[in-house]
Amino acid sequence: MKNIVHIVGTGTIGEPLIGLFTDFKQHLGIDEVTFHKRTPMKTERAKVAHLMSRGAHLATEDDKSADFEALGHKVSYSAQEAMERATVVIDCTPAGNENKETFYKHLKGPRGFLAQGSEFGFGKMYARGINDSALIPGEDRFLEIVSCNTHNLAILIKTLGMVDDKLTMDRAQFVCMRRSNDISQTKDFSPAPTVGRHDDEEFGTHHARDVFHLYETLNLRPKVFSSALKLNTQYMHSVWFNFELTKPTDKKTVIEHLKENPLVALTERKSANEVFSFGRDHGYYGRILSQTVISTPTLAIADKGKEIVGFCFTPQDGNSLLSSVAGAIWLMDPTHASERIQVLKRFVFQEI
Numbered sequence: 001m002k003n004i005v006h007i008v009g010t011g012t013i014g015e016p017l018i019g020l021f022t023d024f025k026q027h028l029g030i031d032e033v034t035f036h037k038r039t040p041m042k043t044e045r046a047k048v049a050h051l052m053s054r055g056a057h058l059a060t061e062d063d064k065s066a067d068f069e070a071l072g073h074k075v076s077y078s079a080q081e082a083m084e085r086a087t088v089v090i091d092c093t094p095a096g097n098e099n100k101e102t103f104y105k106h107l108k109g110p111r112g113f114l115a116q117g118s119e120f121g122f123g124k125m126y127a128r129g130i131n132d133s134a135l136i137p138g139e140d141r142f143l144e145i146v147s148c149n150t151h152n153l154a155i156l157i158k159t160l161g162m163v164d165d166k167l168t169m170d171r172a173q174f175v176c177m178r179r180s181n182d183i184s185q186t187k188d189f190s191p192a193p194t195v196g197r198h199d200d201e202e203f204g205t206h207h208a209r210d211v212f213h214l215y216e217t218l219n220l221r222p223k224v225f226s227s228a229l230k231l232n233t234q235y236m237h238s239v240w241f242n243f244e245l246t247k248p249t250d251k252k253t254v255i256e257h258l259k260e261n262p263l264v265a266l267t268e269r270k271s272a273n274e275v276f277s278f279g280r281d282h283g284y285y286g287r288i289l290s291q292t293v294i295s296t297p298t299l300a301i302a303d304k305g306k307e308i309v310g311f312c313f314t315p316q317d318g319n320s321l322l323s324s325v326a327g328a329i330w331l332m333d334p335t336h337a338s339e340r341i342q343v344l345k346r347f348v349f350q351e352i
């Protein structure tokens with residue numbers, strides 16, 4: 001039986017994911033990559049043509065095929081056919097929950113489905129390197145890849161607020177300073193810092209809520225609270241963090257602990273544009289796949305060793321992409337997923 005990965009959506013997340021799967025498909029144990037695009041667009045002709053030249057096959061609704069073909073694209077499958085023949089479907093649209101109700105839960109063929117961070121309730125929350133042990137082969141068919149900032153919060157908790165899989169923190173607070181919009185997006189640019197509401201009484205914003213539920217899959221309940229604002233930059237999200245610990249620590253121990261985690265990058269740099277630029281030269285099409293980039297000069301130990309404070313950067317959408325690939329190949333074949341994902345190791349940096 002062929003292993004087929006089908007990606008729905010060609011936006012900020014879908015486009016690089018289709019590219020990653022086509023470029024590394026042999027290493028990832030995949031025979032065919034298909035993708036669904038909803039809207040035929042002249043402005044996106046080059047993008048679709050390039051993804052197809054790299055080996056991906058286009059699927060769309062029957063009533064859109066002629067318009068795609070008029071743009072010069074070969075349509076290989078209908079949208080329904082592509083979903084039915086897929087081994088794994090990765091939803092990269094803001095309509096993952098809706099698509100689950102309308103299509104995914106009625107499909108017998110695919111072994112599993114993934115959706116992105118905005119689709120709360122889609123399935124078991126997952127972040128690579130955080131809760132791999134919570135995934136149950138044969139049982140977990142629906143996974144929600146947590147958002148990029150939630151990945152960052154999750155790895156901070158793992159490295160600053162835990163030792164040997166046990167929480168060593170009383171409480172952690174985060175301020176997620178989000179980039180205005182992605183460099184691929186033209187809408188929703190923020191001209192000035194714009195602060196966000198605390199919609200969630202217990203957690204503040206969805207970032208802390210999601211990271212709490214992510215850790216709940218491991219039967220852990222970290223006390224966390226987050227705030228968010230948008231900055232007028234397109235480079236990267238930045239995060240301020242404050243951990244209140246149960247026992248005192250020192251800076252040397254904290255840095256050693258951070259260095260032990262292969263998904264953490266440390267940097268002496270303090271400017272997001274320098275980190276972003278490093279990604280442009282050494283990452284996968286500009287993307288750093290590490291889960292966080294911690295600015296070591298900003299690390300401070302306060303309250304006689306019982307608080308850790310600092311800043312870090314969220315490497316764009318790189319961490320969500322890595323977890324999307326890891327989750328998809330786990331659904332295809334849980335026994336070989338850890339070894340297959342190593343092909344992307346060269347884009348996961350420990351020093352920037």
Ligand SMILES: NC(=O)c1ccc[n+]([C@@H]2O[C@H](COP(=O)([O-])OP(=O)(O)OC[C@H]3O[C@@H](n4cnc5c(N)ncnc54)[C@H](OP(=O)(O)O)[C@@H]3O)[C@@H](O)[C@H]2O)c1
Pocket residue numbers: 008009010011012013014037038039040092093094095116117118119146147148182316317320
């Ligand atoms: N941007 C990030 O950094 C980031 C990071 C983590 C998670 N996420 C999450 O990932 C998801 C996708 O975000 P994005 O930034 O990639 O969005 P995007 O750039 O706006 O792209 C959305 C894509 O989904 C397609 N689409 C929208 N509604 C659809 C539907 N009902 N059926 C089929 N296709 C549909 C669009 O197709 P057409 O253009 O062809 O119509 C487009 O290709 C969201 O849930 C978002 O919250 C985003």
